[in-house]
Amino acid sequence: MQIYHRPRMASAISAQQLTVSFRGRGRRPDVTALHPLDLELERGRITGLLGPNGSGKTTLLRVLAGLLEPTGGSVAVLGELPTSTAMRQRVAFQPEGMLPMPVLTGREFLAFVGAAIALPNRVADERIAHWLRRLELDGAADRALGGYSTGMQKRLNLAAALLGEPELLLLDEPTSGLDPFGSELVMQVLRERAAAGATVLMASHQLLEVEEICDEVLVMHRGRLCARGTLAELLATGDRALVFRGLDDAAVDEVKAAVVARGGEVLRVERAREHLFALFRRLAQQGDDASPR
Amino acid sequence: MTKGRGPFGLVLRRCLGLATLPTLLATLLAWWLAPRSEGEPLAAAAAAEPWVALPLLCAAAICTLATAGFWPMFAQGRPGADMVRRLHPRRLQGGGRAIAAALVAQALLTTAVLLPLLPAIGAPAKANAQVTATADRDVLLPGDGSVGELAFTVPAGRTYRAVTIRPLAGAPADGLVPTRLHLHGDDGALSEHEIAVDDSLQVFQLRFAPRPLRHFRLVRNGGTVPLLFPPGSVTVQLDAAHPTWANALLLVLVLLLPSWLALGLGCLCGRAAALPTTATVVAALLFVATVGELGPAASALRRVLRGEWLLGESLFASLTGGGVLRTGLPLLLVGCAAMFVASRVQPWRRR
Numbered sequence: 001m002q003i004y005h006r007p008r009m010a011s012a013i014s015a016q017q018l019t020v021s022f023r024g025r026g027r028r029p030d031v032t033a034l035h036p037l038d039l040e041l042e043r044g045r046i047t048g049l050l051g052p053n054g055s056g057k058t059t060l061l062r063v064l065a066g067l068l069e070p071t072g073g074s075v076a077v078l079g080e081l082p083t084s085t086a087m088r089q090r091v092a093f094q095p096e097g098m099l100p101m102p103v104l105t106g107r108e109f110l111a112f113v114g115a116a117i118a119l120p121n122r123v124a125d126e127r128i129a130h131w132l133r134r135l136e137l138d139g140a141a142d143r144a145l146g147g148y149s150t151g152m153q154k155r156l157n158l159a160a161a162l163l164g165e166p167e168l169l170l171l172d173e174p175t176s177g178l179d180p181f182g183s184e185l186v187m188q189v190l191r192e193r194a195a196a197g198a199t200v201l202m203a204s205h206q207l208l209e210v211e212e213i214c215d216e217v218l219v220m221h222r223g224r225l226c227a228r229g230t231l232a233e234l235l236a237t238g239d240r241a242l243v244f245r246g247l248d249d250a251a252v253d254e255v256k257a258a259v260v261a262r263g264g265e266v267l268r269v270e271r272a273r274e275h276l277f278a279l280f281r282r283l284a285q286q287g288d289d290a291s292p293r
Numbered sequence: 294m295t296k297g298r299g300p301f302g303l304v305l306r307r308c309l310g311l312a313t314l315p316t317l318l319a320t321l322l323a324w325w326l327a328p329r330s331e332g333e334p335l336a337a338a339a340a341a342e343p344w345v346a347l348p349l350l351c352a353a354a355i356c357t358l359a360t361a362g363f364w365p366m367f368a369q370g371r372p373g374a375d376m377v378r379r380l381h382p383r384r385l386q387g388g389g390r391a392i393a394a395a396l397v398a399q400a401l402l403t404t405a406v407l408l409p410l411l412p413a414i415g416a417p418a419k420a421n422a423q424v425t426a427t428a429d430r431d432v433l434l435p436g437d438g439s440v441g442e443l444a445f446t447v448p449a450g451r452t453y454r455a456v457t458i459r460p461l462a463g464a465p466a467d468g469l470v471p472t473r474l475h476l477h478g479d480d481g482a483l484s485e486h487e488i489a490v491d492d493s494l495q496v497f498q499l500r501f502a503p504r505p506l507r508h509f510r511l512v513r514n515g516g517t518v519p520l521l522f523p524p525g526s527v528t529v530q531l532d533a534a535h536p537t538w539a540n541a542l543l544l545v546l547v548l549l550l551p552s553w554l555a556l557g558l559g560c561l562c563g564r565a566a567a568l569p570t571t572a573t574v575v576a577a578l579l580f581v582a583t584v585g586e587l588g589p590a591a592s593a594l595r596r597v598l599r600g601e602w603l604l605g606e607s608l609f610a611s612l613t614g615g616g617v618l619r620t621g622l623p624l625l626l627v628g629c630a631a632m633f634v635a636s637r638v639q640p641w642r643r644r
Contacts, residue, residue: 066382067375083382093379100365100373103307108298115298116380124298160376 012078012168012199013041013064019072020059020223033059035223036073041201041216043167046194048210049203051220057203058096060220061170064201065093078167089117092161096172099153099160102146106137106156109145113160124163131159136185150177158186162193169193171202175209180280187213245272300364300387301394307363308398312355319348320406327414335457335496338598341414346594348410349548350583352402354576357552360395361559361568361575364388368568384636385560392556392632396549403548407541407597416598419534422605423457424448426509426527434511436465436472436519442512443522447529449507455500455530456483456509462493463519472516476501478509491518503532535602543603547593550624551582557628561635582624589620 020034034056041047049057062068063075066082075082078090099109107128114124132138135155140148148156154177161169169190175183187209190200194215204210210217211231219227219234227234247255256266297306327344328337365371366378366386381387412418426445434443447453456476471489475482476499483501490497506529511522555578563571582588593603 062375065375065379067379085382088380088382093376095373095375098372100371100377101303101363102372103363104303108303111298112303113380121298 011040012043013039015039015073015075017073018070018075020063020068021071033223037225043199044194044197045215046190046200046213048214048217049201050210050217055220056223057220058172061172061203065170089164090166091168091170092164092166093170094157094161094172094174099145099157103144105142105144107141110160110163114163117164127163131162135159151179151182154178155182167198169198169200173204174202175206180277183209300390304360304364304391304394305398308356308359308395311359312352312402315355316348316352316402316406319351320410323347324410324413329415335498335599337415338595341598342595345410345598348406349403352399353548353552353579353583356395356399357555357575357579358572360391360556361571364391367559367563368571369565370567388560395556396552399552400545400549403545407544408538411537411541416537417600418537420537420540420600420602421534422531422602423528424531425525426529428522432522434513434520436517442510444508444510445527446508447506452503452532453506453529454503454532455498457496457498457528457530459494459496459526460490460520460522462490463521465517467517470517472518472520473514475512475514476509477512478506483509487514490520540597540603544593544597547621548590550621551579551588551590553628554582554624555579557631561631564635564638588624
């Protein structure tokens with residue numbers, strides 16, 4: 001049974017002592033997937049949910065999506081129970097894994113989602129066309145889902161999640177299986193949605209992407225929330241570092257000597273290099289230019 | 294308006310898309326191979342029945358299995374089940390609408406098969422209701438000639454046109470000589486036709502000019518095979534005729550019962566089992582309830598091919614008659630019960 005508590009008005013997600021246990025089968029003991037967890041997430045922010053496999057990320061997302069009833073504690077999403085009917089449109093959940101009904105075309109699948117969240121056909125059609133274009137799927141819109149690559153399925157799944165213009169997006173591994181361009185596109189879209197006021201909670205193993213996009217990070221381990229804060233807070237060591245470039249070797253040696261003389265420590269001196277994504281994009285661009293269309 | 298985009302519309306399109314061509318081909322095969330009626334309607338019906346059943350079973354099997362395979366909530370562990378469960382959070386998670394769509398698709402295809410096929414293979418153009426005749430005293434016609442006739446009574450005030458018998462035959466004391474029977478009314482022979490019975494459950498029809506009737510007799514005219522006429526084994530055919538298309542539409546409804554049972558139990562099975570298990574359950578139930586005569590489908594088809602009106606008294610016939618209601622009602626109830634239980638049982642969830 002779900003228990004409701006009055007959340008803070010600004011909270012997108014509010015949980016108190018939220019607990020989820022799975023009953024063991026046969027002689028196996030019960031498994032506690034989420035130990036009592038307190039959580040308040042503000043609206044309009046992008047929050048990353050990090051943790052190793054089995055740490056409870058997906059369980060937490062499924063509870064927030066209304067798919068799993070907590071065994072203890074209370075939870076409210078956008079001020080209401082996660083299972084309330086209105087949440088189907090106000091909260092979007094993008095589960096990990098393949099899409100249902102692989103014989104449907106991408107457009108049919110989005111139309112099915114639009115109908116399920118009670119969008120009128122005309123509105124749904126407009127939004128479907130928009131999101132197919134925005135997520136670069138318009139060329140494959142009339143192909144069966146079974147023929148989609150993993151990346152295309154991910155992007156279509158995101159399009160389905162965005163169809164109802166939800167206030168809260170719960171995303172489970174939104175960029176796993178995507179190529180760098182696909183990931184970049186998804187990140188852009190999520191930034192746009194957050195800028196428009198939507199709240200995003202995304203579980204991910206892509207640490208660089210989380211670092212790039214998230215305002216805040218939750219770190220889970222074995223069903224417990226073990227760290228929480230902004231990246232600046234979590235990644236700060238208390239030390240300050242000096243980063244420079246454009247000096248020749250002699251000048252670098254002088255700087256190193258000065259650092260040591262003042263009691264500092266030179267950890268490493270490395271050649272400046274470009275970001276791997278920039279290299280990837282440049283090479284892909286060269287390939288596009290070289291091959292006839 | 295979101296019509297046609299939900300589970301009902303999707304499943305309906307899926308079933309029609311998959312089943313139309315195979316059903317059409319099976320119908321053409323049935324039309325090509327089914328023997329045509331040549332005077333004796335009962336023999337012709339028996340010969341044509343397997344061929345006519347082929348496209349009907351084809352439509353039923355494809356619609357039910359396509360539905361179980363298409364809608365993710367008919368099995369555990371299907372891709373995207375979480376998404377569908379969230380979008381359709383009611384108790385059956387869209388399963389009820391998917392089943393309704395499968396039945397509508399099957400009904401459309403079955404109607405499209407039966408309406409042209411029945412006249413094409415020479416099925417009777419009209420259907421007549423049947424009334425069970427009641428034996429006045431004895432129901433056994435011994436093979437030794439000690440009793441020469443059996444008397445039957447039918448409801449008064451109606452006009453009849455034929456008597457159908459389906460007796461049980463016993464072992465003859467002497468050598469086997471088929472027992473020959475004549476039909477007599479209150480005022481002499483009703484039919485000049487004589488029938489010879491030498492085995493159990495042979496079906497014979499004795500026709501006569503339409504006339505009001507109250508009593509009739511089956512008169513033995515030689516032979517050594519003892520014949521037993523249990524209740525329901527002698528029926529008379531009313532003269533009032535109904536169009537065969539109406540009878541075909543009733544048959545369509547009867548043919549939906551096995552599919553309803555199979556999908557209802559498939560829905561329940563899907564709460565805990567994976568797709569191969571659910572598909573096996575659905576296919577097995579459909580086969581047993583359609584071809585295996587667990588339900589009324591096979592006998593209803595036979596009756597339509599014989600020109601018997603399905604809404605007649607045979608609807609309630611018992612024992613040998615195997616009435617539509619008697620055999621169909623359990624399927625309907627079990628299907629309903631399965632759906633109800635499925636709606637109350639939470640899917641078994643893996644962590």
